[in-house]
Amino acid sequence: MAIQRALPAEGDQPDRWEAQLRKGAVEMAALASLWQGRLYGLEIIRFLESQSQLALAEGTIYPILNRLKAEGMLTSEWVEAEAGHPRKYYSLTDAxxxxxxxxxEAWTSFSRGLSRLLEPVVQQQEKTQ
Amino acid sequence: MAIQRALPAEGDQPDRWEAQLRKGAVEMAALASLWQGRLYGLEIIRFLESQSQLALAEGTIYPILNRLKAEGMLTSEWVEAEAGHPRKYYSLTDAxxxxxxxxxEAWTSFSRGLSRLLEPVVQQQEKTQ
DNA sequence: CTTTATACCTCGTATAACTATATATAGTGC
DNA sequence: GCACTATATATAGTTATACGAGGTATAAAG
Structure with a gap:
C-alpha cells in the first residue's frame, strides 16, 4: 500500500482561493452532469473533469451524491458490471x-454580476480577442 | 440585554446553495471593488450590493479586509469624516x-467551464432573448 | 444626557469540501 | 483457493468560510 502521505505542508497557498471559487458550485455541477442521463460515481468525476475545470476527488463527490439523494434530488440503482465492482448509477428526479x-438561473445571474464587476480588471489582459 | 439568540433552527434551506455559490468569490469581489479607487468598509458593502448580486454582512467583510491587509494585498488609512465616525479607507497594493x-483570470476560466456545463439546462428556459 | 446615526470590529457557530483511509467485488497468477 | 491488483463506493476527521449577534467609538440632534 505504501502510505506515502506526501503531507503537502500547506505552507504554500498559491491556489487557496482558486479552490474556494469552486465551493458551492460542486453540487450544481454534480446535478448538471446527470442532465443527459444516468452516470455512476467515478463517471461523474471523469465527466466533470473533461467538461469543465472541476477536478473532484472521490471523497468529495460521494458525500454530495448521498446528500442529494437524501434530499430526493436523485435516485440510485445498482447495476452489475461485466467486470469488476458493481456500479451505482444516479439519475435525476423531477425535483x-x-x-x-x-x-x-441563480448561477447565471450571479455570474453575470461578478463578470460585470471584473470587467475593468480583465480588460487590461484582453489585448487580443 | 435579552440575549435572544434566535437560533434560526436552519430547518429551511431554500437558498442554502445560493449562499454557497458566493463562497470564494467574495474575496475577489472585495479586491475588485477597490480597483477604481479607495473605499471604506461599509462603502464596499454598498458598492458590491449595487453592482452585483453580492449582499455581504459586516461580519463577513471586515475579517476579509483584515486578512487581505495582513497578506499585503491592500493598505488602510484612517480618514476623518466631516460628521460621525472616522473611516478606514482601503486601497489595493501592487501585489x-x-x-x-x-x-x-481563474474566475473567467472556471465560469466559462460551468456555463458550458449548464448550457443544456439553461437552454430550455431561454425562450426569449 | 439620552437618543440616533454612522462606522468598525470580533466571537461563536453552522456548513461545506477535501485528505486520507477503509471497505467491497471480481478478475489474474500460481 | 489464496494473495494481488483494479475498480468502485463510502466515511471519519480536519480545515476554511461566511454569517448572525453583539459590542465599541464618534458626533450630531433632541
Missing part, C-alpha cells in the same frame, strides 16, 4: 431537475 | 492588483 434549473 | 488579475 432534481427543477432544483438544477433554479440553481442554473 | 493586490496582481493577485486580483490572476483571480479574475
Amino acid at each position: 432534481g431537475r427543477q432544483r438544477l434549473r433554479q440553481m442554473a | 493586490g492588483r496582481q493577485r486580483l488579475r490572476q483571480m479574475a
